[in-house]
Structure formats: structure tokens, C-alpha cells
Amino acid sequence: MSQKTIQNKNDFVKQEQQMYLAKVAVEKTVYHFDQPFDYLIPDFLLPTAKPGCRVLVPFGTASAKRQGMILATEESKEKPSIKIKPLEAVLDSAPLLSNEGLLLVSWIKEQYFCTLYEAARLLFPIGFQYHIKRFFSLTKRVSEESLPSYSQQEQEIIRLLQQIGKPVEEKELFAVLKGTKNVESVLKELFLKGVLEYKTDSVQKISDATQKMIRLKDPENEEFPFRLTARQKEVVQVLRDAGAASVKEICYYTGVTPAVPDNLVKKEICEFFENPVYRNPYESADQEMENRELILSAEQETAYQHLKSLYDSSKTQSSLLYGITGSGKTSIFLKLIDRVQQDGKGVILMVPEISLTSQMIEIFHRRYGSQVAVFHSGLSMGERMDEWKRVRDGKASIVVGTRSAVFAPLSKIGLIILDEEQEDTYQSEQSPRYHARDIAHFRCAYHHALLLLASATPRIETYYAAQKKRIGFDVLSKRFGTAILPQVEICDMNREFEAGNTTILSSPLLEALKQAFLKGEQAILLLNRRGYNTFASCRACGHVITCPHCSISLTYHRANGRLMCHYCGYSVPFTKECPSCHEEKVHFGGSGTQKAEEQLRNLLPEAKILRLDTDATMSKNAYEIKLNQFRRHEYDLIVGTQMVAKGLDFENVTVVGVLSADQALYCDDFRSYEHTFDLLTQVVGRAGRGNLRGKAFIQTYTPENPILDLAKRQDYPAFYQSEIAIRKAMLYPPFADICVVGFIGKNEQAVKKCSASFLEKLQAIALNEYSELPLRVLSPSPASIPRVSDKYRDKLMIKCRNSKRFREMISRLLILFGKNHEFRGITVFAQINPCYVL
Incomplete structure (x- = not known):
């Protein structure tokens, strides 16, 4: 060949x-x-x-x-x-x-x-x-005779690796060689000489299902071989009093960073230990099963039959279940889920906050047992992995959870429910800035499943789609059983102040609370500001103490005696000396939940008061534990932030109070009235959910605002009619989409220049290549909080139609600015129809 x-x-x-x-x-x-x-x-x-x-x-x-x-x-x-x-x-x-x-x-x-x-x-x-790790090891044995040919630093590394005798992870090696100068260059030199090699390995990040705790190694010892800093002394004193605490609690109550406990452990004054956390906190809930038949009212049955027909059509369907607070939407959920389970299909039920999962999980566990999997950020990493695997392996077919539950790996989906569908927590604030509702639409289309949106105060856009018959619509206009809507009274706090009442409670609310407690009934109070006082200012010069890193005033927390920023976490011990004029005339203003709790104890000395906010529920499962205590009537009154406003169902609660209704009404956002009406309607709806008639009190300094009257009447249709007219006149959703382009960077002038340049490029590309797109562009302006964590923030708003061509245009601009070296260090991002404008 x-x-x-x-x-x-x-x-x-x-x-x-x-x-x-x-x-x-x-x-x-x-x-x-x-x-x-x-x-x-x-x-x-x-x-x-x-x-x-x-x-x-x-x-x-x-x-x-x-x-x-x-x-x-x-x-x-x-x-x-x-x-x-x-x-x-x-x-x-x-x-x-x-x-x-x-x-x-x-x-x-x-x-x-x-x-x-x-x-x-x-x-x-x-x-x-997975984490990618590098491991270093010697490629050959270096003899003692040849060691002098290497530098002193190289010899130190060679001896260390010889002594260890196995590959060393990069992080550990750098920690041991902390005192060695130019470690990286020395390692590189040894690599080039053929003495050193490295390999990479992938290590899966799995939680050890424990909580990191700290305690003193010798609590009796009061003399240490090292001189302690002021912050270290403060931590030591707290540990002497408490015995042991989680690292998270230590950082909160003393205002230190995690580095301070770390240094105390390195000095062998303290020691870390692990507190076990169970992988399935809901394991015991599987034991009490009940399969009682669900009895629906005539109104509920009508809604159920309509939703069942939508599901049985085997087509992709969406529907709104609009029901007033306490109308029994959950019973319809359960009966619909029973139907879907008969077909062997999976169900996802989403609630907006972790705080709402506990009651829903209890109901679902009693009915469906181990078929229920729980998805929310309050679980440890190990627990989340276990629940994810159970769903993926087909051992659980009903998923209950917050926003992340929408991604549950169910192979066959028949139904996805968004309870309280109007809530902004369904939208992610970090990239990818997705909305769970959109993901649910995609998944329902893929599986030909039913998407059920449920709320007493639905989004304007959702209610509009229902009115235009673009989606299904069912109404529950009556409370379930014998329960009726509470009586609502608007309290003018201007008149209270004129009458000499300077407390946080109006006279009618205080009297109603006293009467309720005499009868053995309970109450819920909403104050949507945590901390003790909401700001501190100087009486001499008027200076307001603000965060040095954010455009926001500091909030006083009495529990730890510090002024704290609720945006970046900065905190300082409180002092009466003004940082501007140095006069000792700093005083507090405003009221937060901590101050409200203190005043309530003085006004209602016989009442057992429970405060619920993020400061009081820092530890794992704290929220569920405290709610169960309230359910067992170990407390008479809850005072808390918006986590107490929604989803809670306690039959013995007959009085509800909104301590300050004005906070959300006047913010710089076209949805402010919608958010306020939603919050007020929901919290008022916590009263009178059993056989007892409830009363609700809305305290305000602007009683003439029409939104308050609509919330008092629980009249969503009337609110919708007034709001939809404004939206149409101003060309806001649902009559247009809103795209917000954000600009974030450390240099204020560079951020402004970048936003102005983006507007210029947008005008050029829209005119020359996308002239068919309907656009209204508002000039760049500072964000509602212009600076957060030492970064300045600008925004540009575009009224548009969210089409593929529009997204293509925005994507091209984002890519163009990402490549522009002039604006290096400035983050530019876009978000369509955000719940809150930047």
C-alpha cells in the first residue's frame, strides 16, 4: 500500500x-x-x-x-x-x-x-x-545540603511542607506564613524552580447544621496575660453575665464585628463551640394527621368549583381569588390541592415571609404529613438541601415556602399558589432581580398547570387583568362562619396631643385594650419602626445624628445602648455630646418598637407584652416559638413591625391598633398609597377572626387622607377605582411598564456623569434603531436614599412596553456601559416593574 x-x-x-x-x-x-x-x-x-x-x-x-x-x-x-x-x-x-x-x-x-x-x-x-480550593505540595525531596541554595523565605516554606508531609490548602498555608513577606511571589518562584506544585479540587459547601457559640474558657479568671481592648473587655463582660451566647448575639448587643470574638479565641480567653441544630425542625409535625372533610360555605364552594374547572381544562390558566380578610381562602387551597394530588401532580404554595410559614406549615403537615417540604431562608443549609432532595427524589409533592419555593424541583406540577400575591417580598432585591410571580407563570405554562393568585388586597395590575377577563376571577365577600369584619375607628393624634396625651396610645385605643384584657382577650399593635427612638438630634444646633456611610438617620436601640443604621449595620454607643457643636444636648425623637414596649408596660402594667421585630427574633425558630406562646395565651399583647400585620390567625384577638399610619403614605413612590392601603387592611383584618367581634384603631396625624377612610371601610373596590384613574392619567402600570436603570458607585460625580451618559446613549439608539418602541424617559435623579454603604445611587426611569425588542435595547446598553473603562467601578443595572422604585 x-x-x-x-x-x-x-x-x-x-x-x-x-x-x-x-x-x-x-x-x-x-x-x-x-x-x-x-x-x-x-x-x-x-x-x-x-x-x-x-x-x-x-x-x-x-x-x-x-x-x-x-x-x-x-x-x-x-x-x-x-x-x-x-x-x-x-x-x-x-x-x-x-x-x-x-x-x-x-x-x-x-x-x-x-x-x-x-x-x-x-x-x-x-x-x-462548590468551592474551588488550591492545595500545595513539594514535587521532590529537598536535601539538607541543597537548602542553602534557596532564600530564607523559600527554606521556611520547604521545611514547613516537609514537616506536614501532605498537600496543604492555600488558605491554611497563608495563615501559617502570615509573617512571611511576599508569600505569593515566593510560592511562584518555588513553582518555577520545579520544587512546588499545586492542584485544584472542588469541595461542596454543606452546612454542619450547628450554631456557632462563644464562652469564656475560665469564667472565674479575671486576670489575662494580654491587654484587652475596650471592645474586647465589653464582650468578656457580656459573657460573664450571660455564660454563653451566639456570635450573632454578641455582635448585636456589643456592636462589635466578628473579628473581636475571633481575636479573643486566638488569645485563648474564649472558645467557640457548636450548638446542634436539627435538620428538620418540622419533623414532629408529621405525627398528627387528620383527613377531615372540608366544609365550604356556598361562596367558597362556587369559587372552588370554578377553580377546579380551570384546573381540569389541562390548559395553562391564571386566576385571582379575591377574598376579604378571614374569608377562608386557605380552605379553598386545601380542597384544590386534594384534587391535584389525586392526579399525582405536585403543588407549590408560596407565602411572602418566613413569619407566615409556621401557621401554614402546621395546617399542611396535619393534612398531608411527610408529603410536605418546606423552603425558606430560615432553614439551615443542610435542612434546605435535605428538603430539596426529598422533592427531587419524589418523596415530597407539596412545597410550602417563601420566594425560593418557586424553584422547587417538582417533575410534574398541577398547581402553584401565590398567597398574598401583592407582597413585594416575592421580588428579589439582588441579581437576578426576578419576581416569583413571573417564574410561576413560566413553570405553569411549561406544565399546563393552574396559577392561583390570592389576596384581600391584590396588586392593581392583577385586579385590572381580572376585570378585563384576561385571567379568572372569584370573590369571597364574607368572613367564614360567624366572624364579621371589625369596627374601625380613625384616631386623630393632633387632638390627643392638644388634650395633653403624649403617649403612643390614643385614649380610645387604651380604653379598648383595658376592656379586652379584663375579658381575657388579646390584642395586636403595629408600629413599623424597630428600635427605641427613630432619630437623635441636638437641641443646641439642630444637628441630626446620621450614618457616616448612608443618607439616613441613626436609630437608638435601648437594648444595647447604641445608635444603629438599619441599612449598613453601622453602630456607635449613644452619647449626649453632639458631634457637630459638642454640646451635651443630644435628645431622642420618634418612637420604635422598643420604646412602644416600654410605654405599654407603664400604661398596661398588668398585661403580658410580647415584642416581635427582627431584633427580638434573631435566634432560629424564635418567631414560631413566640407565636405559639401567644397562641397559648402566655402573652396578652403583641407589639411589632409589619411581620405582625399579615397572615396571623388568632381567634382570641379582638383589638388591633396601628400606632402610626402616616409613615408609608408620603414616600417618593407611585405605589405608596397601594402599599399603605394593603398594610392597613391586612393588620385591621387580624381582629375578630373568631366568634368575638373585633375593633381596630388607626392612629394618624392626617385623618383627612382618603386612603385611611377606604382602609377603615375595608373597601378595596373603591380604592381600586380611585387608584386606577390616577395610574391611567399618569401612565403607570397597568397602562405602561416601568423600567428603572440604577447607577451605583463610590464617586458621586462619576455616578451622575454615568447616568447622564446613559440617557444620551439611550436617546440615540432609541431614535436610530428602535424608533417603533413607545418610550417616555424621565431624566436621571438621586435615589430616595442617595447614599448607602458609602455608595452613591442614581436612577433613570423609562415608561415603556416590556417587549423582547425593548429588553434587547436595554441589554445592549448595559453591555456597552459594562465595557466602558471610563465608568469602571460603577454598577449599572436594570429592573422592569420593581415593587419599589430605587
Whole structure:
């Protein structure tokens, strides 16, 4: 056979060899550089490199090891370029994402202007996340005779690695060599000399299901070999009094950072220990099962039959269940879920806050037992992983939880419910800035499932769609059973002040509370400001004490004696000396929940008072524990922030009070009236949910505001009619979409220049390439809080139609500004129809 024939045969064999490429979403990329990156699949990885699996890939010019997600695989139609790098490892034995999940990843990127990997990461629990670690080791034995040929620093590293005798993780090596100068350059030199090598490994981040605690090693010892700083002394004193505490509690009550407890442990004055946390906090709830038949009222039955017909149609359907507070929406949920379960399909029920899950979980566990899985951020990483796996493996078919529950890996979905669908907590405030409602729409379309939106105060946009018959509509106009809506009284606090009443309670509310407690009844008070006082100012010069990092006043917390910023966490001990004029005339103003609790104890000395806010519920399960105590009547009165306003169902609560209704009415947001009406209606609805008639009191300094009267009457249809007219006149949703472009950076002038340049580029591209798009653009302006954590914030608002062409235009602009070196260090992002304007 001739040499030419042999060569042709070899070429033919090479052509016959199949080469496969993986399209990979890579972590830690930036939006303007993000895309599915091509990687060659080595033969030995072909059986496991499936779409939906995570992989380890070399990335960038330095081929740094990064994690990625395979989005698709394809056979290469031509010989791959030598520039295409191979996959290094497949991290999953089976795909984490289904075909639905992979489609959802691309959809999320297009809708929310995020990277592909940011979108993919939403679909699996944080405990599945891998960390890429580097391990250093010696490649050869360095003899004692040759050691002098190395520098002193190099000798130190060689001896250390010889002594350890095994690969050392980079973080540990740097910690040991902390005193060595230029550690990285010394390691690099040893690597070039062939003495040192490193390998990368992926380590899964899984919670150990414990809480980090701290205590004194010797509580009796009052003399230490080290001189303690003032902050360290403060921590030691707290531990002497408390015995032990979580690190989180220590940081809150003393105002220190975690570095202070760490240093006390390094000095061997304190020690850390782990407090066990159980993987399934709801395990005991599985034991009491009940399968009682649900008895519905005529109104409930009508709504149920309509929703059942929508579900039975096997088409993608959406419907609004509008029911006044206490009308029995949950009973309809349960009966509808029973129907879906008969078909072997899964259900997702979302509630807006962790605080609302406890009562719902108790109801669901009693009815469905271990078929219920719980998804919310209050669970440990281990608990979240366990629940995710149970759903993925088909051991649980009903998911109850907050926003993240919408991503539950159910293989067949029949029903998704958004309870309190108007709540803004369904929208993520971090990239990807998704809304759970949109994700639910996508998943229901994929599974031909029913999406049920339920609320006593639905979004204006949702109610409008129902009125226009774009979605289904059912109404529950009466409370369930014998319960009726509470009587509501608006209390003018101006008159109270003129009459000499300077307390937080109006006379009618105080009298109603006294009468309720005499009868053994309970009450709930809402004050949507935590802390003791909401600001501190100087009587001499008028200076208001503000956060040095944010455009916001500091709030006084009496529990720890500190002024605190509720945006960045900055805190300082309170002092009467004014930082501006140095006169000792700083005084407090405003009232928070801590001050309200103190005044209530003075006004109602016989009452047992429970405060519920984020400060009082810092520990795990604290909210559920305290609510159960209230249910058992260990407390007479709850005073708290908006976590007490919604979803709570206590039959013995007959009095509800809103201590300050004016806070939300006058903020710089077109939804302010909607948010206020929602909050007031919901909290008023906590009263009189059993056989006893309830009373509610709304305290205000502007009693003439029409929104307060509508909330008093619990008249959502009337509120809707007044609000929809304003929306139409001002061209706000549902008559247009709102796109907010945000600009955030440390240099105020650079941020303003960037926002002005964005407006200029937007005008040019819209005129030349997207002239068919209807747009109204408002000039850039500072955010409602212009500075947070030392970063200035501007916004630009666009009234638009949220179409694919519009998103394409915005995406192009975001990519353009991401590549612009002039605006390096400035974050530019876009969000369509945010719940709150920046």
C-alpha cells in the first residue's frame, strides 16, 4: 500500500472520530462578557457530561479553575480549534437541572439582565455550591545540603511542607506564613524552580447544621496575660453575665464585628463551640394527621368549583381569588390541592415571609404529613438541601415556602399558589432581580398547570387583568362562619396631643385594650419602626445624628445602648455630646418598637407584652416559638413591625391598633398609597377572626387622607377605582411598564456623569434603531436614599412596553456601559416593574 493511501486512510479515521462540545455557563463572569462558552468533552467524560450537570473548567488566559453548568452538548461539525479547552471534571453524578430548568435559565437571563450562571444557581440550594480550593505540595525531596541554595523565605516554606508531609490548602498555608513577606511571589518562584506544585479540587459547601457559640474558657479568671481592648473587655463582660451566647448575639448587643470574638479565641480567653441544630425542625409535625372533610360555605364552594374547572381544562390558566380578610381562602387551597394530588401532580404554595410559614406549615403537615417540604431562608443549609432532595427524589409533592419555593424541583406540577400575591417580598432585591410571580407563570405554562393568585388586597395590575377577563376571577365577600369584619375607628393624634396625651396610645385605643384584657382577650399593635427612638438630634444646633456611610438617620436601640443604621449595620454607643457643636444636648425623637414596649408596660402594667421585630427574633425558630406562646395565651399583647400585620390567625384577638399610619403614605413612590392601603387592611383584618367581634384603631396625624377612610371601610373596590384613574392619567402600570436603570458607585460625580451618559446613549439608539418602541424617559435623579454603604445611587426611569425588542435595547446598553473603562467601578443595572422604585 502506498504511503499516500495510508495517509488518506488515517485522515478518514480522524474524520470518523466524533468530537463533542459542551455549552457551559461559567461562574463569576460579568454581564457584558457572559455567554455559553464552548468546551471540548474528553472521551472519558462523555458518559457523565450531561446538560444540567456542573463541571470544573479552565477559564481565561490564566486557565483559572471555575465552576460551570452544562447548558447543552452538541457534536462538533468540524475539527475544534486548538483554542477550545477541555472540561476538567464533571461534579455531579446526575443532572441537577431538568430540561425545564435549562429552558428557565435562558429565560431568566433574557428577562432580568443577569449572567447565565447567576440564573442557574437559583435552581439548586446553596448547600450544593462548590468551592474551588488550591492545595500545595513539594514535587521532590529537598536535601539538607541543597537548602542553602534557596532564600530564607523559600527554606521556611520547604521545611514547613516537609514537616506536614501532605498537600496543604492555600488558605491554611497563608495563615501559617502570615509573617512571611511576599508569600505569593515566593510560592511562584518555588513553582518555577520545579520544587512546588499545586492542584485544584472542588469541595461542596454543606452546612454542619450547628450554631456557632462563644464562652469564656475560665469564667472565674479575671486576670489575662494580654491587654484587652475596650471592645474586647465589653464582650468578656457580656459573657460573664450571660455564660454563653451566639456570635450573632454578641455582635448585636456589643456592636462589635466578628473579628473581636475571633481575636479573643486566638488569645485563648474564649472558645467557640457548636450548638446542634436539627435538620428538620418540622419533623414532629408529621405525627398528627387528620383527613377531615372540608366544609365550604356556598361562596367558597362556587369559587372552588370554578377553580377546579380551570384546573381540569389541562390548559395553562391564571386566576385571582379575591377574598376579604378571614374569608377562608386557605380552605379553598386545601380542597384544590386534594384534587391535584389525586392526579399525582405536585403543588407549590408560596407565602411572602418566613413569619407566615409556621401557621401554614402546621395546617399542611396535619393534612398531608411527610408529603410536605418546606423552603425558606430560615432553614439551615443542610435542612434546605435535605428538603430539596426529598422533592427531587419524589418523596415530597407539596412545597410550602417563601420566594425560593418557586424553584422547587417538582417533575410534574398541577398547581402553584401565590398567597398574598401583592407582597413585594416575592421580588428579589439582588441579581437576578426576578419576581416569583413571573417564574410561576413560566413553570405553569411549561406544565399546563393552574396559577392561583390570592389576596384581600391584590396588586392593581392583577385586579385590572381580572376585570378585563384576561385571567379568572372569584370573590369571597364574607368572613367564614360567624366572624364579621371589625369596627374601625380613625384616631386623630393632633387632638390627643392638644388634650395633653403624649403617649403612643390614643385614649380610645387604651380604653379598648383595658376592656379586652379584663375579658381575657388579646390584642395586636403595629408600629413599623424597630428600635427605641427613630432619630437623635441636638437641641443646641439642630444637628441630626446620621450614618457616616448612608443618607439616613441613626436609630437608638435601648437594648444595647447604641445608635444603629438599619441599612449598613453601622453602630456607635449613644452619647449626649453632639458631634457637630459638642454640646451635651443630644435628645431622642420618634418612637420604635422598643420604646412602644416600654410605654405599654407603664400604661398596661398588668398585661403580658410580647415584642416581635427582627431584633427580638434573631435566634432560629424564635418567631414560631413566640407565636405559639401567644397562641397559648402566655402573652396578652403583641407589639411589632409589619411581620405582625399579615397572615396571623388568632381567634382570641379582638383589638388591633396601628400606632402610626402616616409613615408609608408620603414616600417618593407611585405605589405608596397601594402599599399603605394593603398594610392597613391586612393588620385591621387580624381582629375578630373568631366568634368575638373585633375593633381596630388607626392612629394618624392626617385623618383627612382618603386612603385611611377606604382602609377603615375595608373597601378595596373603591380604592381600586380611585387608584386606577390616577395610574391611567399618569401612565403607570397597568397602562405602561416601568423600567428603572440604577447607577451605583463610590464617586458621586462619576455616578451622575454615568447616568447622564446613559440617557444620551439611550436617546440615540432609541431614535436610530428602535424608533417603533413607545418610550417616555424621565431624566436621571438621586435615589430616595442617595447614599448607602458609602455608595452613591442614581436612577433613570423609562415608561415603556416590556417587549423582547425593548429588553434587547436595554441589554445592549448595559453591555456597552459594562465595557466602558471610563465608568469602571460603577454598577449599572436594570429592573422592569420593581415593587419599589430605587
